Amino acid sequence: MASILAVDDSASMRQMVSFTLKGAGYTVVEAVDGVDALTKAQSQKFDCVVTDVNMPNKDGITLIKDLRALPDYKFIPMLMLTTESGMDKKQQGKAAGATGWIVKPFNPDQLLKTIKKVLG
Amino acid sequence: MSIDMAQFHQVFFEESFEGLDIMESGLLNLDMGDVDSETINTIFRAAHSIKGGSGTFGFSSVANFTHVMETLLDEMRDGRRQVTQSAVDVLLGSVDCLREMMTAIQDESEVDEARVAEHKQALETELNGSETPVVKEDSTIAPEPSSSIPSNDEPTISGWKISFCPHTDLLKTGNDPVRMFRELAELGDLEVIVDFQGVPTLFELDPEECHLSWTLILKGDVARESIDDIFDWVEDECDLSVQSLSAAQSGIDEAATATTALETQAPIEAPKNSPSASTTEQSETPAPVKTPSKDKGASKAKPPAAKASGSIRVDTGKIDTLINMVGELVITQSMLSLVGEHFSLDKLDQLKNGLTQLERHTRELQESVMNIRMLPISFVFSRFPRLVHDLSNKLDKKIELKLVGEHTEVDKTVVELISDPLVHLVRNSLDHGIEMPADRLAAGKPETGTVTLEAYHRGGNIVIEVKDDGKGLNKDMLRQKAIEKGLIDEGTVLTDKQCYELIFMAGFSTAEAVTDVSGRGVGMDVVRRNIQSLGGNIEIISELGVGSTMAIHLPLTLAILDGQSIAVGDETYIVPLGSIIESINITDDMVNRVAGKGETFRLRDEYLPIVRMHDIFHVESAKAVNLIEGLIVVVEGQGVRCGLFVDDLLGQQQVVIKSLEANYRCVEGVSSATILGDGSVGLILDIPGLVRLSNQ
Amino acid sequence: MEQETVIPEDIDEKKLENLVQFLSFTLGDEEYGVDILSVQEIRSWEPVSRIPNVPSYEKGVVNLRGAIVPIIDLRERFNLGHSEYTSLTVVVVLQAILNGQSRTMGVVVDSVSDVIHVDKHTIQSAPDFGTKVSTEFINGLASVNQRMLMLLDVEKLLKLDGVDDIDTHDEEY
Numbered sequence: 006m007a008s009i010l011a012v013d014d015s016a017s018m019r020q021m022v023s024f025t026l027k028g029a030g031y032t033v034v035e036a037v038d039g040v041d042a043l044t045k046a047q048s049q050k051f052d053c054v055v056t057d058v059n060m061p062n063k064d065g066i067t068l069i070k071d072l073r074a075l076p077d078y079k080f081i082p083m084l085m086l087t088t089e090s091g092m093d094k095k096q097q098g099k100a101a102g103a104t105g106w107i108v109k110p111f112n113p114d115q116l117l118k119t120i121k122k123v124l125g
Numbered sequence: 126m127s128i129d130m131a132q133f134h135q136v137f138f139e140e141s142f143e144g145l146d147i148m149e150s151g152l153l154n155l156d157m158g159d160v161d162s163e164t165i166n167t168i169f170r171a172a173h174s175i176k177g178g179s180g181t182f183g184f185s186s187v188a189n190f191t192h193v194m195e196t197l198l199d200e201m202r203d204g205r206r207q208v209t210q211s212a213v214d215v216l217l218g219s220v221d222c223l224r225e226m227m228t229a230i231q232d233e234s235e236v237d238e239a240r241v242a243e244h245k246q247a248l249e250t251e252l253n254g255s256e257t258p259v260v261k262e263d264s265t266i267a268p269e270p271s272s273s274i275p276s277n278d279e280p281t282i283s284g285w286k287i288s289f290c291p292h293t294d295l296l297k298t299g300n301d302p303v304r305m306f307r308e309l310a311e312l313g314d315l316e317v318i319v320d321f322q323g324v325p326t327l328f329e330l331d332p333e334e335c336h337l338s339w340t341l342i343l344k345g346d347v348a349r350e351s352i353d354d355i356f357d358w359v360e361d362e363c364d365l366s367v368q369s370l371s372a373a374q375s376g377i378d379e380a381a382t383a384t385t386a387l388e389t390q391a392p393i394e395a396p397k398n399s400p401s402a403s404t405t406e407q408s409e410t411p412a413p414v415k416t417p418s419k420d421k422g423a424s425k426a427k428p429p430a431a432k433a434s435g436s437i438r439v440d441t442g443k444i445d446t447l448i449n450m451v452g453e454l455v456i457t458q459s460m461l462s463l464v465g466e467h468f469s470l471d472k473l474d475q476l477k478n479g480l481t482q483l484e485r486h487t488r489e490l491q492e493s494v495m496n497i498r499m500l501p502i503s504f505v506f507s508r509f510p511r512l513v514h515d516l517s518n519k520l521d522k523k524i525e526l527k528l529v530g531e532h533t534e535v536d537k538t539v540v541e542l543i544s545d546p547l548v549h550l551v552r553n554s555l556d557h558g559i560e561m562p563a564d565r566l567a568a569g570k571p572e573t574g575t576v577t578l579e580a581y582h583r584g585g586n587i588v589i590e591v592k593d594d595g596k597g598l599n600k601d602m603l604r605q606k607a608i609e610k611g612l613i614d615e616g617t618v619l620t621d622k623q624c625y626e627l628i629f630m631a632g633f634s635t636a637e638a639v640t641d642v643s644g645r646g647v648g649m650d651v652v653r654r655n656i657q658s659l660g661g662n663i664e665i666i667s668e669l670g671v672g673s674t675m676a677i678h679l680p681l682t683l684a685i686l687d688g689q690s691i692a693v694g695d696e697t698y699i700v701p702l703g704s705i706i707e708s709i710n711i712t713d714d715m716v717n718r719v720a721g722k723g724e725t726f727r728l729r730d731e732y733l734p735i736v737r738m739h740d741i742f743h744v745e746s747a748k749a750v751n752l753i754e755g756l757i758v759v760v761e762g763q764g765v766r767c768g769l770f771v772d773d774l775l776g777q778q779q780v781v782i783k784s785l786e787a788n789y790r791c792v793e794g795v796s797s798a799t800i801l802g803d804g805s806v807g808l809i810l811d812i813p814g815l816v817r818l819s820n821q
Numbered sequence: 822m823e824q825e826t827v828i829p830e831d832i833d834e835k836k837l838e839n840l841v842q843f844l845s846f847t848l849g850d851e852e853y854g855v856d857i858l859s860v861q862e863i864r865s866w867e868p869v870s871r872i873p874n875v876p877s878y879e880k881g882v883v884n885l886r887g888a889i890v891p892i893i894d895l896r897e898r899f900n901l902g903h904s905e906y907t908s909l910t911v912v913v914v915l916q917a918i919l920n921g922q923s924r925t926m927g928v929v930v931d932s933v934s935d936v937i938h939v940d941k942h943t944i945q946s947a948p949d950f951g952t953k954v955s956t957e958f959i960n961g962l963a964s965v966n967q968r969m970l971m972l973l974d975v976e977k978l979l980k981l982d983g984v985d986d987i988d989t990h991d992e993e994y
Contacts, residue, residue, distance in 0.1 A: 015174045017137035018181065025128055059173045073297070079333070082299040088177060096361070104299035105358030110180030110188065113128040122308060123299070696871065742873035788925045789882060789891040790981055792872055798882065798889045806870040806882045806889055818874070 007052035007124050008032040012042040012068065013086065014060040022055060022086075025113040026120065039063025043071055046078065053124055054083040055107070055116075058094050066094070066101045073102035082123035086111075130182055137178050138231050139438075142224065144171035146507060149220050152213050153510040160201075160208045168216075169198040175223070187226055190241060193248045194219050200252075215251045217511070219244050284313065284345060284370040285352060290338035291363040297333065300359050306341070308355045313345025344370070437537060439497050447493045454486045491779065495685050500540050502580040502589070503531035508544070509551060509578060516555045523562050523572055524555060529579035535587045539679055542659055543589065546652045550591040550675050551576065553649070558595030558673055568670065570594065583678075586661075586703070592674040598667040600624040607633065625665040629653045660796060686782055688799070688809065690775035691758065693738045694746030699780055699799060699809040700769070706759040708774060711752055723819060726768060728759060736819040737770045741794065748772045762812025769815065778802070782809065794818045840938045843963070845970055846913060846930040849901050852970050853930075854937060854963065859915050859975040861925060863933055866910035879981070880929065885914065891981075892927040899958075904931065917975045924979050937970065939963040944972065 009031050013019040023033045034049070036042035040062045046054070054072060058065040065085055072078040082104040087094050095106055107119050151168040155161070172195045179187035194216060200206035222244040229236040287309075291302060309315050318340040325336060343352070349367065356365055461479040464472050506528050517524040535543075559565075559574035566572055577592040600621060607613045607627045619627075627633055631650040656663050661679035680686070687702035709728075717725045717732065724735040735757065739747030749755025749772045757768040780799035785792060785808075796811035843854030869881030869892050878897035882889050892912060897903055904910075912927040944961040960974040 014170075015137075015178055016140050017133045017178050018174075020136055021128075021130070021133045021181065024133075028128065057177075059170050061167070061170065080296060080299055086177075088173070088180075099298065099358075099361055102298050109177045112181070113130075123304065125304060125307070744873075783887070783889045785882070785889055787922075788889060789872075790875070793874060795872075798870075800884045800887065800889075804884055805868070806884050808870065808872070 006030045006032060008034070008049070009120070010034050010036060010042060010046055010051040010054045010056075012036045012039065012054065012056035012060070012065065014038050014057060018057065018086070021113070022116060025116055026055075028113075029117050029120075031120070039065065039068035039071075042068055046072055047075070050077045052081060053120065054078070054081070055086065055120070056083070057086045058098065066098050066103070069098060069103050070101040084119065084123065134182060134231075137182050138227060141175045141178065141227055144175050145220050145224050145227075147171045149217065149511055150507060152217050152220070153514050155208060155213055157208060157210055157213075162202070165198065165202045165208070169195065169202050172198055184227075184230055186236065186241070187223065187230070190219070190223060190226065190245055193245060193252065194223075197248060197252050212251050215244075215247045217514075219248055285341075285343045285347060285349075286368050286370055287341040287343060287352065288338075288366045289341060289356070289363060290365070291335045291359065293331075293334040293336060295335045295359060295362045298359075298362065300362070302335070302337070302339065305355050305359070306339075309341060309343055309352070312347045312351055313343050316342040316344075318342070342370070437497070437500070443493065443497055447490070447497070450486060450490045450493055454483075454490060457482045457486055488779070491685070495536075498537045499534040500537050501531060502533045502535050502540070502587070503528075504540050505544050505547060506531050506578055506580070508548075512548065512551060513555065513576065516552065520555060521561065522555065522559055522574065524559055524574045524576055527575060527577040527579075529577060530581045533580040533582060533587060535580075535679070539587070539659060542655070543677070543679065546655045546677070547578075547589065547591065549649075549652045550677075551578070554591055554593040554595065554673070554675075558593035558597075560596050564596075568596075586678050586680060589677045589679070590674055591677075592672065594672040597669040597671055597673050598625055598628070598665070599669055603627045622665075625667055628665075629663075686780055686799075686809065687777065688780045689758075689777050690801075690807070691738075691769070691771045692773045692775050693742065693771050694744040694748060696742075696744055696746070697775065697801060697807050698738070698771075699807050700758065700760060700812075701762075701809065702777060704760045704762045704812055706761055706766075708756050708758045709768075711757050711768075713752055716752060726757070728768070731766070733759065734767045734816060734819060735770055736767050736815050738815075739770075739772075741815065741818045760812050765813045765816050767812065767816050767819070769810075780807070780809070839941045841941055841944075843937050843939055843970065843972060844913065844933065845935050845937050845965075846911070846933045848896050848899065848931055851901070852934070852968055853895075854939075854970045854972045855913070855915060855975055855978075856972075857936060859917050861914040861916045864912045864914060864927070865908055866906045866912055866929065883927065885925065885927075888925065890914070890925050890927055892929060893978075894929045896929070896931070915975050915979065917979050919976060919979055926979050928978070937963075937965050939965070939970075939972075947971075 009026055011019055011022045011026065011033055012035075013022065014037055019035050019037070023035050026033045034045055034051070036045050038060045039056075042054070042056065043063070054069070056065040056068055060068075063071075069083050069085070072083060083102065085094070085098045085103050085106040086109055087098070087106050088109045098106060104123060105119075107116060148168050148171045151164050151171070154164055172191055176188050176191035176195050179185070179191060197206070197212065197216065201208050201212070206212075222241060226236050226241060289302070289305075295302070306315065306317060320338045320340065323336040323338060324330070330336075352367055356363070359365075457479060461476070461483065464475050464479055468476075509528070510526055513524055513526040554576050559576065560568065560570075562572045565574060575594050577590070579590045579592065581588055603624050604613075604619065604627070607630070608615055610632060612627065612630050612633060613619070628649045629652075631648065633648065633650070653663055656677055656679070659679055661677055664676045664678070665673065666676070667673035686699075688699040689702050689705055691698050691700055711726055715726050716735065717727070719725065724737075725732040726735055727733075735752070738744065739750070749770070752770060755770055755772050756774060757770055758774070759766065759768050780801075783798045783800065783806075785795060785798045792808075794811055794814040794817075795808045796814070797809045798806050799809055801807045842857040844857050844860050845852055845854045847853070867883065869883050871881040872879060872891075878894045880892045880894050882891050884890075894903070895901075906929070909932075911930050911933050913930055913933065914925060914927045916923060916925045918924070944963050946961055947956050947959040958973050958977050960972045963970045963972060
């Protein structure tokens with residue numbers, strides 16, 4: 006099963022994402038911010054990245070940009086978790102190379118549906 | 126798939142309360158003149174996280190409330206809005222309100238809707254005061270998602286013709302046209318016509334780029350939103366037109382080959398619709414909102430578990446140390462069982478080594494476990510900036526709070542119990558200590574008073590000081606007051622220290638009028654009693670016109686103590702190692718006997734009282750009755766020094782402190798008890814209590 | 822230690838619900854009972870750690886599975902004289918809620934006799950004995966097989982002089 010890197014500085018959100026995806030059989034590694042995520046992504050190749058946008062120590066958009074620059078992450082799906090008011094964030098995210106987004110608030114079903122969509 | 130979202134609630138509440146604390150301290154740190162963007166950003170991020178989490182976990186009232194705060198903060202962050210004191214105050218109030226809301230939700234009690242509405246109103250007023258149209262639009266769109274969806278019930282459509290011409294960079298965002306087609310195929314009958322025209326020659330071809338375009342015929346009763354949904358992520362990376370089959374019927378062929386001027390209009394239309402696509406997701410949010418309400422019923426069966434479990438946040442480093450130690454312990458244990466399996470005398474050395482190791486590991490393990498309970502005092506200090514901010518406003522005083530030694534670690538229990546007494550002391554300093562600005566200027570002091578909260582370790586104690594540069598305690602006034610109140614006699618002679626201690630007497634209050642700041646009823650006597658019940662004491666240093674310092678001395682941990690065992694006859698007592706200064710042998714000629722005042726001996730420049738343990742504890746089996754037969758252990762506790770006369774010193778060990786009062790009573794001269802190596806109970810001595818006993 | 826359950830024979834089903842169980846024990850030639858629900862365990866006497874400067878009936882404290890529990894000599898508490906402790910001396914560990922907190926205490930008795938069923942309605946209120954036995958701890962009297970059983974008020978028993986009656990924190994300066 007595919008491996009997913011879940012990045013969020015909020016423990017509850019991270020746990021929710023991780024729990025949901027693990028429940029569906031994915032391998033999930035959690036990271037607490039962009040810096041942590043980048044380190045983890047470099048030591049192991051993930052099939053998909055799900056990241057919060059607003060985080061300390063490297064936000065989600067910069068993270069996506071940095072990841073896209075790595076050969077391993079050129080084409081893999083990367084999703085942003087963003088709030089509905091963040092239209093400009095979506096645009097910035099796309100410019101940085103994000104595949105798409107999941108709009109907060111979302112429930113586990115919506116998350117799974119989207120992940121299944123990008124991972125096939 | 127059903128996931129019980131309630132399992133994440135506890136974590137969500139914990140991090141939200143932390144977030145609120147961060148917001149609060151951030152807001153208090155904002156300097157109006159020179160706003161630090163990183164501080165604003167931190168505050169914003171905390172609000173944003175709470176909003177995101179509360180929405181996801183179904184606390185929509187919290188989410189709605191935080192949304193307004195977030196909008197305000199967002200504008201401040203972008204520099205679109207000036208950071209004003211009034212905005213900060215409104216935000217601070219909102220932080221409190223939010224904290225109450227979340228506490229109420231957590232306790233499943235009633236949320237004070239009126240208060241919430243009031244704060245929300247204040248926020249909105251603040252927000253609209255210097256309203257920028259962009260924001261206004263933003264905040265009104267959110268609550269009415271359906272208004273922007275034009276017409277949901279279009280006449281039944283037989284299908285759609287989609288012309289999809291991705292830009293060359295599409296693949297670089299991880300989007301795959303095949304994935305989108307697969308999704309479209311799930312909606313209805315899909316016919317895919319590919320157009321190779323844009324593909325360059327093999328020589329020029331960059332395999333990472335996309336040069337294909339497609340015409341897709343989707344047949345079936347499919348809502349336009351479902352299609353927009355699929356292309357939502359790539360709308361900016363492609364030229365897209367979606368036409369209903371009936372309308373497009375005539376021009377299929379043209380559309381398949383070229384993008385006409387008319388159709389370039391279509392992609393602009395698509396993004397217009399896309400917010401509605403994302404709001405369709407939003408209109409589904411009643412689902413997550415309902416989930417928790419269902420959960421509520423389920424969690425009602427086990428709320429005590431969630432609430433009673435006082436959790437503690439532990440540094441992972443501490444846990445790693447612990448795991449390492451357990452590892453070593455296991456190794457030692459297996460080594461010892463090997464020795465024991467085929468034991469012979471020649472293995473005695475191995476056995477001894479093993480036992481020494483075991484002892485070391487046990488001790489280290491114990492230390493590490495205790496260490497887990499240690500928290501920085503900042504957990505207590507962090508509430509004071511707010512308190513000082515609010516109170517100095519209320520009192521019209523200018524006061525700066527300084528926090529020193531916030532990282533000093535102290536036992537969790539101490540952290541929990543010291544908070545209230547400290548609040549009382551700080552309030553007192555603000556109310557009675559620091560003078561009004563005018564008075565300060567008149568006295569030649571800076572207009573702004575300073576209150577310092579400082580924590581540091583000294584010996585086995587933590588010392589917490591509340592220091593102010595206010596007017597200091599007036600000894601004569603204190604004395605007069607005490608006489609008026611009938612607490613002391615007119616003729617009583619008091620030292621400075623005793624004078625200050627008058628304020629700890631029940632029924633003593635120096636406030637000329639009871640103010641709502643220092644409160645009514647609960648006095649300094651209660652503060653002192655609470656501190657004493659933690660095994661600590663409080664001491665006052667004051668100078669008239671210069672300021673006062675209240676120093677609280679507390680044991681570092683309430684659970685464990687380094688002890689020295691002493692023998693008195695066949696009884697064993699424990700003296701806290703930290704209170705032992707030295708042990709000496711003395712002879713009779715070193716002793717002064719003052720009639721009615723007991724015995725003293727001279728230690729360097731000091732005369733110390735001799736406390737004969739066998740005497741005051743009535744130990745009949747005592748071996749040493751003459752001073753030369755035993756030992757004098759010089760001890761100090763809470764500023765009191767004396768020489769304990771005992772039979773002998775035994776070993777030193779760490780002891781686990783057990784309450785004597787839980788089932789029994791408080792015994793003069795004894796602070797608590799412990800369980801000794803042989804399973805019997807040993808009493809831990811209380812030095813000031815012993816001196817009092819000896820004086821009786 | 823003999824322990825048998827004595828159920829009065831003349832009792833019918835209906836009255837069963839009115840039955841209260843008491844653990845009976847002796848002090849000298851007197852027989853006492855405590856509500857069985859307040860009895861945590863029965864142990865044999867073991868040496869205690871003496872506590873200085875307390876009444877002599879407070880013999881000291883022991884370690885009861887990590888808790889420090891006081892041991893009270895009931896004979897001395899009731900002014901019934903003192904008897905030597907042997908390995909046959911019995912300690913009844915009692916538990917009650919005092920001021921909202923659970924409190925445990927061991928009481929030294931001569932011997933434990935029975936678990937006795939007493940009909941609530943047959944318990945007589947304690948008369949003023951005018952004897953050496955302090956009536957303040959006695960809740961009532963029950964008659965069992967021609968013997969008189971003095972039923973003790975465990976909560977009162979667990980209250981110690983100088984602890985629960987006055988506030989010891991009031992210090993003078």
